[in-house]
Amino acid sequence: MSHLNNFEIFLLLSVLKVAVVLVITLLGVAYTVLLERKLLARIQNRWGPCRVGHFGLLQPLVDGAKSFLKEDMNPLAVERPLFILAPIIALGCALISVAVVPFGAVTRVDGVDLFQIANVNIGLLVILGITSIGVYGIALSGWSSNNKYSLLGSLRSTAQVVSYELALGLSLVGVVLRAQSLNLRVIVSSQSAHGALSWNIFGGFQTVAFFIYLMAAYAETNRAPFDLPEAENELVAGYHTEYSSMKFAMFFMAEYANMITVSCVATLLFLGGAASPFGHIFDGFLSTPVLNAIFPICWFVAKVFAFLALYIWVRGTLPRFRYDQLMGFGWKFLLPLAMANIIVTSFVLAVRG
């Protein structure tokens, strides 16, 4: 590629990265749905999808085809521009967050880092900001459906998301204090000193912050046990009652893409990102450039997978919160606990110098 100048190389590699990451994320979303159905089924002592392809592996493709071919109903009195805009906002925001996530070790080709699309100094704030904008998808979908139940469901869901965003953001401050930066690469490398012992959840003593983040993330993505706004026996189907076929599929994909984003952020901030849990013990072993690039990606995927499995396990195990319990939990328990975590962390860091 010696006949291209730096800008053209950067542009081509960026477009390539975006295409690959997008395809892999969307495939990940589809197969997370399958994973959930299989794991929930096993928790409930049944098989789950097992007819379409071995172990149900072709089920997501068939589901996608079905969603695509269903009739796209537009009820008569909906607010048409917002009705169409809402799922676009929801899915767009869910997919954009993956742009700042570093999913492998630093591997430069002609000056371009292959395993992160955008290395911005405020990467963590970008993810929080995009989550805040994703709220519009939910709010507008319920209102534009011209349906009382959708409106109530979307207002409940919006209030829940906005409330838990606070606890989410505050729980990440401890991590930022330890890493001294909001840049996701710097946060990951601050946990790379001694393998698993220096991850933020163990050696960084952010265990409480991790659990706050976990619970706030479950509430942010409207997943059990915080899924009152979309439970079937409440409010019909909540804010996506009036949506059919592809628009509903977009909301569905947005929910699972949000789960994946949240899992990626948890992996980066609390579980050491793409670093191996063995630290530098095996650094000289099997150390070719290609394997050095591939192994961190495998570790990252394994950690994200573990987090997703935890999500699904909690869904299959715990009963739902009632709405007032949910709001009380977010404001009266998680928020003060997150603030206490910040105070204790900053005190310890100030004392240790």
Add this chain to the structure above:
Amino acid sequence: MQLALFILFGALALGGALSLLFQRHPIHSALSLVVVMMSLAVLYWSLGAEFLAAAQVIVYSGAIMVLFIFVIMLLNAGKEDRTRGSRAAYAVGFPGAAAIFCLLCFVFLSERGALGASNIGGDLGNAVDNIAQVSAMLFTRQLLPFEVTSVLILVAILGAVVLARKEQ
């Protein structure tokens, strides 16, 4: 690159603001305001104020405007009716707007040598890490305004709680 970003997002902000004025339904106006705020965030980022851009998106577009939209949705405000404006408003409005436009043009054109050469950032150095600098400044030299602002916001919240309380 900076010029391209400025033209694109400045035009978007302008379009959003005009849409805010001319839309008939309040919720379309509110969403146009969100577009304006996000364009402003991009403009801030292109000037190097990355923390301010993130704060604009998270606080303004992501929280304050969401609450605006809540209120508009719950009030069920409908489309505005087109009315004919009052004569007095037209008599004062157009000349007034023209006068302000001329004044602004005069100021910008007479100072055009100084535009683009201003000291953006003021007290902040030219360091790469914007946030460390902003927070150092905020908690040392600007500590009193910071604390007073938090008390001010607390007073506003208390006022809202008192006003919204039902009388027993």
